[in-house]
Amino acid sequence: MDFRPTQDQRALAGAVRDVLAKHPAPGTPGREAEKGPDPGIGGVDVALWRDLAELGIFGVRVAEADGGLGLGHPESVHVFEELGRALATGPFTATALAAALLPEYAGGRHRVGLGDLTCGNQQTQILEHLDALDALLVIEIVDGETPGVAGHSQVLRVEPIELRADPVPHPVDPRVPLHRLRQKPLRGEIVGDAGTADALLREGALLTAAYQVGIAAVLTERAVAYAKQRTQFGRAIGSFQAVKHLCADMFARAELARAAVHSAAVLLCDEAAGHDGADLPTAAAAVSTAKLLADEAAVANARSAIQVHGGMGCTWEMGLHFFLKRAWALSLAYGRAADHADLISESL
DSSP, X not given: OOOSOOHHHHXXXXXXXXXXXXXXXXXXXXXXXXXXXXXXXXXXXHHHHHHHHHHTGGGTTSOGGGTSOOOOHHHHHHHHHHHHHTXXXXXXXXXXXXXXXXXXXXXXXXXXXXXXXXXSOGGGOEEESGGGOSEEEEEEEOOSSSSSOTTSEEEEEEOGGGOXXXXXXXXXXXXSOEEEESSOOOOOEEEEOHHHHHHHHHHHHHHHHHHHHHHXXXXXXXXXXXXXXXXXXXXXXXXXXXXXXXXXXXXXHHHHHHHHHHHHHHHHHHHHHHOSOTTHHHHHHHHHHHHHHHHHHHHHHHHHHHHHTGGGGGSTTTOHHHHHHHHHHHTTTTSOHHHHHHHHHHHO
């Protein structure tokens, strides 16, 4: 299996990186006074969202006849790795998932959120970017006999304005506003069955893993660059063995996670092409493996990057804490570590 990106994939990733570079991002060094850019309404940078939508990132997996790019999961993970590198903030994952399901969202004119009510206490369900959403997909357990089967999940499209929710005062990630649902959404249009719900969660885990790989990779680069530039006792700190080991471990974690993410993307594409679901357990286990490795790489690399930067690593000026907080939050999205470990165990 050849994981090297094709010329087209490099071009797509380069175009996304160029667009992201034109907009301020949280975590950019030297923004002590501003404490990062203005997140905008609902935590979304509208100008960045518009530019990325014009690039077509939300319709990567949508057929060209429906207004998309007609590509696949391998291209999607390249896009989301770039979003992670820039710590781009917004409901990118949910909108990309919704576009693959409902092509009217492929153009990115609507911001779509995703709520998973199939696990945990439904009274404590949390939604991201609620004030910025135009639509919301909710995955919930079917209570009655019709139209689904009791005990199985389904996907509803809900109007965000109809929801009763309270803002969370101090979210872990200060750039991602959260709301706590005070009700189970009872009214909405059914847009998918249990199979669709499973696919949304599986593909969401893959895109989130790709985003985490971006975080792990860019933090490795920043730590190495700082270790080469910062001197102590007349030598660059990167020449000290303890710092070398930290940077080498960061690089190994990021590359291992990247290989796992790209492998899972290829397996998911093969499963989709087969249309018989024969390889689905293998692909699902690969996605869970990728999510576990990527979460670990992002969180561990954020901690290591702060350590390499010493006392400066904890300051608003360096912005490294934004990466650590985002990595923490995403490690709980689209399945916790225990859920993915159980799925991998069942596949053995």
